[in-house]
Amino acid sequence: MAEHTNHVFGYKNNILVWIDLLILTFVTIEIAQFDFHDLTVVIALLVATAKTYLVGYFFMHLKFEKPWFRIMVGIMAFVFIAFLAILFFDYSFR
């Protein structure tokens, strides 16, 4: 017999995550109407990161996977952010 140890993420929980994502989308559009100079893009990226976290953790079931899934995604995210950060420093201090 095939045994599934996976947890079921219910319909209602999925819809709650979706509502959160819609709220964050609304927030990012509204915030963009104000000019915070250099901070504007930082805020936009932070909101996008929060949305990505919700999608990854709940919709992509990282919540239910074994820890090493989350560790690998974390390493990937770290390398990606470090890559962009080094590029940013390179251009900022020329």
Added chain:
Amino acid sequence: MNAANHTSTSHAGHMIHRDDEGSRMGMWLFLFTEVILFGGLFAVYAVYRFMHPEDFHHASAELSLFFGAANTVILLTSSLTVAMSITAIQKGDKKKSLILLGLTLVFALAFLVNKYFEYSAKIEHGLFPGTEHFFELPHGEAQFFYLYFFMTGLHGLHILVGLIILSFMAVYIMRGTITQDNYTLLENGGLYWHLVDVIWIFLFPLLYLIK
């Protein structure tokens, strides 16, 4: 048989060997390469925007916030339906799973239709690389539209691929290849679709919401 792997006995009596977790890990590794693919483009975007902040601001104002926001909502909702389709198959509700997957396909098509109207409007206004008006644009604005068409084009291609993958999943559910006891294929198709959604989550503010 290794106890850590899934095994099942078919009606014919032979053992079928399965490793669902390994299968999903393989999908995640593939998704990492996709992140690197788009990551390179985001790096180019960051450098060009740093070099031409004013031009990027003006060029971004040409994009339709309405279409961008509508497509964001469409993709987020399609992510919800594909996630719920997996919930349905886990609960053994084949019909509901198919309906939700069908909705996902409809949303994917709606996204592409929106993109068609958006691209048409840009081409009409001479904002497509290669047109006469395009070469008169300031250097930074031209770079913005090169990036806009390349990044959204590559993303649109991923939507199209996702649409094809999820169509296959629908067929597999109908045929009984994907069942309550064996739905990793659908999960992997869902993972791909969510990644396409995540890429748009970053593309939308960076292209449409520049101040």
